[in-house]
Amino acid sequence: MLRGMFAESDDSSSSESDPDDEFSSKSAPSHRPSIDDPSSSSPHPSSTSHPPQPLPTVESICGVKIMTEKEKGIASQLWPSAEILANYIIKNVLCMDDSPPSAPHYTPQSKVEEIHDPAADSILTQIKCSLPSLKILELGAGVGLTGLKLSLASPTSSVTLTDLPLASHLLNVNVHLNNLNNCSVSNLSWGTDDADNFVNNKFNLIVAADCVYWEELHQPLKNTLLTLLKGNDSSTCLICGVRRWKSDNAFYKSLNDVKDEEGRLECVRVWERKEVTVKKEDKGELFFEEGAEERKVTRIFAVRCIRKNSSTKNSENANSNSEKLMLLSDLGGTNARFELRRGASIVHKNAFPTVEPNTKTGSFEALVLRFLDEVPKNQKPDIAVMGVCGPVIDGAAYCASQVMMESTGPWRFTEASVSAAANNARTILMNDFVAVGHALENIPEDNLHCLLEGSGSRNGTETIACLGPGTGLGNVFLVFDEGQGRRIVHASEGCMSSFVPKTQLQWDFLQWIKQTEGPHVPVDRVVSGQGISSWYEFLREREGGKVNAKVDEEFRGGDQRAAVVTKYGGGIDKEVEEDELCVKAIDCFLDTLGQEAANLGMRFLARGGVYIAGGGISAKMIDRIKDGRVLRAYLDQGVSSEIVEAIPLFVSDATDLGMKGVLHAAEVNIK
Known part of the structure; x- marks a missing residue:
């Protein structure tokens, strides 16, 4: 099915005079330079040579500073596909540019036809799912234009430029010229073990421009793509290039035959532009006679890895999980x-x-x-x-x-x-x-912070309890089942039990809420985003003279009131000046959070740990939660303090635990 998406005909036949060659002019030669010829200054067929430039050249390409050294070979100079690929990604993935992925050398005499393949929609959507922080790897970067332009366009993304060691110096110079902190340079030789060093980086997007020129490197490139893509199921490689040789088509088609025991590659064309120029002009390497036609076809292909399920390795047609x-x-x-x-x-x-x-x-x-x-x-x-x-x-x-x-x-x-x-x-x-x-048990270590070690065991058989403040408050607990040899997840609505104040201020706050909401005030109403908003309103009435008019207007004017209090509550947004009333409201909230964490720990004797996770607020307020106030409230349990001291306390700033949990459940139940 996928091969049918290739619009070009096979090498043996075509409706065009020479469809698999970039040029149909009689000036186009019938040979290509050797891969071993470092003096080749172009990936294009060339019948005219030029003397090497004695000094490096620095030019600005759409805001990107690029140093080139043409006398050092094709890896040290610019080629149009690099900018075309960057523009395509900026427009269709980053959604930052309304212009087409134009070529640097368009002429008014060119007739241009663009084809956007329907296959691109789902592929681009998958890449967008990793925004705003893409992890991008460029193969055969040369002077690095594609990766550099993406680094500048998306400062929150990280970009790694790779090529042979001989190209690394120029790549590092160009990274420095553009003052990029989100772009790095590494060596990667195709077809070697180098690719294994990049698998664990989980790149969302791999890019390559003008990388299929030499047929001798087709197989090494295929091997490298399989290694990189099968290491991350959500990764996509976009390859852009001008159609030059008959072997180009064969390369893209043959990608669909690349496979091993773990998976296979899938290659589809997502974009194509045909440019026909009828005019005598100097292209730098070729001269065209009056009336001669230059037919240039530039294409972008998407390559992904389809992994095999272990139960269907022997059946290509099975509908695996x-x-x-x-x-x-x-x-x-x-x-x-x-x-x-x-x-x-x-x-x-x-x-x-x-x-x-x-x-x-x-x-x-x-x-x-x-x-x-x-x-x-x-x-x-x-x-x-x-x-x-x-x-x-x-x-x-x-x-x-x-x-x-x-x-x-x-x-x-x-x-x-x-x-x-x-x-x-x-x-x-x-x-x-x-x-x-x-x-809960698979939170990455980078997203889990220990506030109290206690004497329990997170990785043992002890009970775990969790509370997560968000719009409301969520609870869950995990109990070890000896028969199944693992912890079993149990639902809880403990957050709907009555809030019990510990201080006079909390008592007054409780009575204030009861005036509008009746006699039952659940913990969910206090230890949550609702509670943050209510604490601010309560303190505003109680200490009216301390109200900041600007902050209060922002609070009253929106429907995300807890976010306003959090913003000015100290330690959240370093660029915002703290507001005294908001800081006090957050302090009151953190006190109740620590108290409820202790209640949960004692209720379940959760020696495996109490986790403050999920809900959203813990991730936004991680610095405030870690500053000691929550822990003090957690440990302040009077005669029960000794019990609580033995119960570990953790906080997580992971923001996607709910989705990871339903994904785990889906994977278990779909089998």
Whole structure:
């Protein structure tokens, strides 16, 4: 099927006079320079030579400073495909440029036809899923124009330029010329073990421009691509080049035959431009007679690795689990996030407000339909696993976040109703913190911070408890099951138990909330984003003289009030001046967070640790949580302090635990 997407004819026939050669002019030669000829100054066929430039040249290409040294060979000079590929990615992935991926040497006499292949849509969507921080690797970088331009266009991304050692000096010079901190240079020789050194970096995007000129390097390049791409299922390689030789077509087609016991490569064309010029002009290397036609075809191909499932290695046509589509969702009190995945690859993702502003209608089923409307109709999920902000009992969910209660009222839905919206996919609903629980034991070390070591064992058989403040407060606990040899995740609605104040200020705060919300005030109402907003409002009434008019206007004017208090609450945004009232509100919130963490630890005797994770607030306030205030409140338990001192306390700044949890559940249940 994929090979049918190649528009060009085979080497043996074509409707054009010479379709597999860049040039149809009679001036075009019939030979190519040798790979071993360092004096070759062009990847183009050349019948005219020029003396080498005695000194390096520095020029500016669309804002990128580039030093070239043409006398040192083809790796030390510029070629049009590099800029074309960078422009294509900037426009179609970064969405920062409305102009086409134009060639540096367009002429008014050129007739240009561009083809955007439909296959590009899903491929580009997958790459966009890694924004705003792409990890980009450039192969055969030469002078590095593609990678340098992407580094400048996306400062939050990291770019690694690779080539043979002889090119590294010039690459480092060009990185320095552009003062780039997000761009580095490494050696990578195709077809060697060098590629193994890059697998663990998990590059989202690999780029290569004008890298298929020498047929002798086709097989080494294929081997390198397979190594890099099979190391990361969500990685894509974009290769751009001018069609020059008959072997070019054969190379791209043969990529679909590259495979090993772990997976195979898939190559599709995503973009093509045909340029025909009828005019005598000097191109630097070739002269065209009056009336001669130059036919230049520039193409971009996308290459990915399709991994084999272990149970289907002997059957190429089997519909393995890694090929099945999984619809995942994390429904929070404020936002709903969705992903459609095929194995480790993200096909599409998006997020929506749980309830649109100024509306009184809404449902989870409507959000599912809205997301799937963005996906091609043939991409139907095989399984749907959803974490939702409320209890799930016998497949029925009840969600009553503050946003819902103030607009639509509580949401009630079932696995059956969601399945109907999800093209009848098998559907599993779970509490959103049950989803967090499924990811809790696999939090990366970089995202886990120990506030108290205690005497328990995170990696043993002891019970683990977790609380996560977000719009509301989530709870979950994990208990070791000897029969299964692992911890089992258990749902909890402990966050809906009554808040118990410990200080006079907290007592007064509780009475203040009861005036509007009745006698039962759950912990969820205090140790959460709602609580942060309420603490500010309470303190504003209590200490009115300390109100900052500018901050208060910002607080009153938006619907993300907790975010405003957090912004000015100290230690969150270093560029913002602290507000005294906001700092005090955050202090009060952190006190209650530490208290509730201790309550949870004692309630479950969680010697495996209490985790402050999920929900969103812990990631945003990680520095404030680590500064000691939470730990002091955690340990201040009177006669029970000795018990709490033995219970480890951790905080995580990971922001995607809910989605990782539902992904884990989907992978387990899709088998």
